[in-house]
Amino acid sequence: MEHGIYTLHDFMKQNEDLTYILLGVSLVLATLAWMFLTERDDDE
Amino acid sequence: MPDKNSGRGLFTLTNLVAGIIVIIGLYLIFLRFKGGLGAVTNFSDDYPWGIWKSFFIFIVVPIGAAGYTTGAAVYLFGMEKYHSVVRLAVLIGFLSYCTAAGSLTLLDVGRPERIIMAYPFVVQPGTTSLLFEVALCVVLYITVLLIEFLPFSCEWLGYRKARNWLLKGTLALAIFAVVLSTMHQSTLGAMWTITPAKLHPLWQSPYLPVYFFVSSIFSGLSVLIIMTTICKHFFKHLMNERYLDEDEGVILAFGKGACVAMLGYLTIQVFGLATADKWHYLFSSMYGYWYLLELLGFVALPCLFFAMGCREKNTKLIRWTAVWTLLGIILNRFNVTLLCYNYHLPFSEKYTPTWMEVWILITVVTIVGLVFRFIVTRMPILYDHPDFKSHH
Amino acid sequence: MSISRRKFLGWMGAVAAGIGASSSKTANAGGHFTGYPDSMGVLHDMSLCVGCRLCEEACNKVNDLPQPDKPFTDLTVLDEKRRTxxxxxxxxxxxxxxxxxxxPVFRKMQCNHxxxxxxxxxxxxxxxxKSPEGAVKYDPTVCVGCRYCMIACPFEIPTYExxxxxxxxxxxxxxxAPRIEKGELPACVEVCPKEALIFHKRDDLIKIARERIRKYPDRYVDHIYGEHEMGGTSWLYLSPVPFHEVGMREDLGVTSGPELAHGSLGLVPxxxxxxxxxxxGMKGMSLRREKVATKEKAEAVAIAVAKANAxxxxxxxxxxxxxxxxKEILLVKAKTEQEKAVKKALEEAAESESKTETKIEEDPDA
Incomplete structure (x- = not known):
């Protein structure tokens, strides 16, 4: 019983912790992706 | 250079009045810490949030929306020709968010030291909380605004290298600003969805986050129109030619933007009524008429006047309509957070603020006003610094 | 990048283990959570309550709260509507x-857990x-005093100092909760002289309540308040009168706060x-447009310049x-004229030696 998840709140708690980390990562990745995508645009 | 132009000595009438307000206000703040919140406020167990929360979070944050809306318009939506207002918008945003975070932390919250030290958030982040999301976004967004704001200070102080380095991230910052703003502006509305039975059904809606976000757009645009107008009135001598040239274009473009956002807002409000079948509330009680007044009188009408102003290139009409729109936002946020909250309680049990609450609120606004004047008269907000060529 | 392959694989392993662990310990079928099994609750039967306020007194004592102005035996306190x-x-x-x-009917009010x-x-x-035993516990060591809990509580229970x-x-x-952990009853339940409060496993309490309603249909409204309200509460209520008449809201709905927040938080990602x-994408388009515009402009300028140059x-x-x-014409002219002049001069000189006059015509101006 100690280790199980029986309420939506506990379920959310577990998932939201990870989600916030992922949100941060995704913003960084979006920045890097944009840089990668547009870096050579000026070369033509 | 220009700070001497406005300096008519320290003892002007404005400064005197402001000084009196602030001194009394500081004494009241001292009382708040001496005797607890109960000593100066009417906060109660039924109304744990009074006008401070309503004003400093729910109204000041949409006022600060001027920052991200302008940034998005100029940097992302191709309105580069109105670049002159970006600095003012960033300043408004920065001051608004500092006001929101600062006044809530230092005044409203029971244990300010715990927020300042951030200790509970590190040990036990309440990630399921909508308020946690708001707090996190506000902290991050203040950082973004600070980075956007620092170049002006650098120009003022002559730190060329730092300034140029800071300006490199402009695009990324504009995008972060929009993402973070969308998150917390909408979550401010979502915060009330958790308490479905305490807010009157006409204001309660699963769409609250969308309502709050969309209304923050026209709020921000209106605030920018109002602030440029105020600056043009008081600080015209500081504005450079470029600013004055672009002024009319900015007013027209932003008025048009606000009008479109308001149209969208009106539409989704009606959809909200329809999907939850709330029509019968409209004419069944005072709340119904109050809702109609808010929606028709403070959204639909200003929307129409914005449209007329844009069609007739009547900037004066747009400027006044912006004030009207902002009043509508203030009304809406007070409705959701106080007036229509606990609608089931009889009138005798409702909350009215004490004069001290109001006074402290005015004190904070006064201080922010003074800071705004200090910055505008010193830093290159309304003009380009002669030593630094505009980077666009 | 100096992340070793071994390190990376280690991370991936940790992530995989985390995912595996989290899915295995989630005891929800189809996204529906039924709460802690065997969690405890209290059933308040309002048809039995006589309003003696002994529960209030016991609560006051157990929690070391200050004595109220009027003693607990003073029942005139009941003349006005109070809240926690x-x-x-x-x-x-x-x-x-x-x-x-x-x-008259009496109703006890406290956190519904x-x-x-x-x-x-x-x-x-x-x-x-929410503890597995049933209590919703408050941790004062982290509270910052934002009071959002009080806004959120549908029963208006939390209070602030x-x-x-x-x-x-x-x-x-x-x-x-401290008493329950020691195997004791909640103070109010223990002291209740009428057994208007009973403490049991929540599942059993629902059965008991159903049984009472079935046995005495005239005594109760056919509803167990708290069975489903706001997702269900550990405190349950039976009433002889409609619940809204004793100040209990019947319009709360059955969706819990976390579920409502879950929906809104789901928008964030x-x-x-x-x-x-x-x-x-918007920026890319606007950059592209700008680029095309500058290019076109540059081209137009180039063409114009070239044309002008040409x-x-x-x-x-x-x-x-x-x-x-x-120049040529003039040179030729000059030449011929010069030659002419020279010739003429020579001729003249030769023809009239006696005449010593020399005559030179005007010079050509180049």
Whole structure:
């Protein structure tokens, strides 16, 4: 019983912790992706 | 250079009045810490949030929306020709968010030291909380605004290298600003969805986050129109030619933007009524008429006047309509957070603020006003610094 | 990048283990959570309550709360409608407008200890926690005093110490969690002389309540308040009169606070995931448009310049040619004229030696 998840709140708690980390990562990745995508645009 | 132009000595009438307000206000703040919140406020167990929360979070944050809306318009939506207002918008945003975070932390919250030290958030982040999301976004967004704001200070102080380095991230910052703003502006509305039975059904809606976000757009645009107008009135001598040239274009473009956002807002409000079948509330009680007044009188009408102003290139009409729109936002946020909250309680049990609450609120606004004047008269907000060529 | 392959694989392993672990310990079928099994609750049977306020007194004692102005034996307190306060975690109210057996109905009010607590969902430092035993516990060591829990609570239970200057706390019923852990009953349940409060496993309480309603259909409204309200509560209520007549809201719905917050929070990742893509797309388009515009402009300028240059070249060339021609003509002219003059001079000199006059015509001006 100690280790199980029986309420939506506990379920959310577990998932939201990870989600916030992922949100941060995704913003960084979006920045890097944009840089990668547009870096050579000026070369033509 | 220009700070001497406005300096008519320290003892002007404005400064005197402001000084009196602030001194009394500081004494009241001292009382708040001496005797607890109960000593100066009417906060109660039924109304744990009074006008401070309503004003400093729910109204000041949409006022600060001027920052991200302008940034998005100029940097992302191709309105580069109105670049002159970006600095003012960033300043408004920065001051608004500092006001929101600062006044809530230092005044409203029971244990300010715990927020300042951030200790509970590190040990036990309440990630399921909508308020946690708001707090996190506000902290991050203040950082973004600070980075956007620092170049002006650098120009003022002559730190060329730092300034140029800071300006490199402009695009990324504009995008972060929009993402973070969308998150917390909408979550401010979502915060009330958790308490479905305490807010009157006409204001309660699963769409609250969308309502709050969309209304923050026209709020921000209106605030920018109002602030440029105020600056043009008081600080015209500081504005450079470029600013004055672009002024009319900015007013027209932003008025048009606000009008479109308001149209969208009106539409989704009606959809909200329809999907939850709330029509019968409209004419069944005072709340119904109050809702109609808010929606028709403070959204639909200003929307129409914005449209007329844009069609007739009547900037004066747009400027006044912006004030009207902002009043509508203030009304809406007070409705959701106080007036229509606990609608089931009889009138005798409702909350009215004490004069001290109001006074402290005015004190904070006064201080922010003074800071705004200090910055505008010193830093290159309304003009380009002669030593630094505009980077666009 | 200096992340070793081994390190990376280690991370991936940890992530995989985390995912595996988290899915294995989630005891939800189809996304529906049924709460802790065998969690405890209290059933308040209002048809039995006589409004003696002994429960209030016991609560006061157990929680070391200050003595109220009027003693607990003073029943005139019941003349007014009260709510929970920082110093009274439970209150009994008398409802004179409804009668049961010729007597007014009493209702005890305290934290209902929701199965899915709104306060826990609202708290930004996770100070509230539903314990497996049933109590919603408050952790005063992290509370920052934002009071969002009080906004969120549908039963308006948490209270705040507004007159505490430095360390104000939220106060609410603890369901006597420390006593329960020691195997004791909650103080109010223990002291109740009428057994209007009974403490049991929640599942059993629902059966008991059903049984009572079935046995005495005239005595009860056919509803167990708290079975489903706001996702269900650990405190359950039976009433002889409609619940709204004793100040209990019947319009709360059955969706819990966390579920409502879950829906709204679910929007956030979509914003973070899609906004940058959309905005960068907008930016890309506006950059592209700008680029095309500058390019077109540059091209137009180049063409104009080239045209101007070409025109200019021609003019210059023409002028040059003209000048050259002119020069040639003049040179020829000059030459011939000079020759003529020389010739003439020679002739003249030869013809008239006696005449010593020399005559030179005007010089050609190049």
């Amino acid at each position: 306060t920082p110093t009274s975690h439970t209150v009994v109210n008398r409802y004179d407008n409804v009668e049961y057996n010729g007597k 929701c199965l899915e607590p709104s306060c826990a969902s609202a708290c930004m430092v996770a100070a509230f926690k 507004y007159n505490e200057n430095l360390v104000p706390l939220v106060q609410k019923c603890t369901m006597c 979509m914003i973070v995931g899609l906004w940058p893509a959309f905005l960068l 025109e200019g070249d021609e003019k210059v060339k023409k002028a040059k040619e003209f000048a050259e021609k002119q």
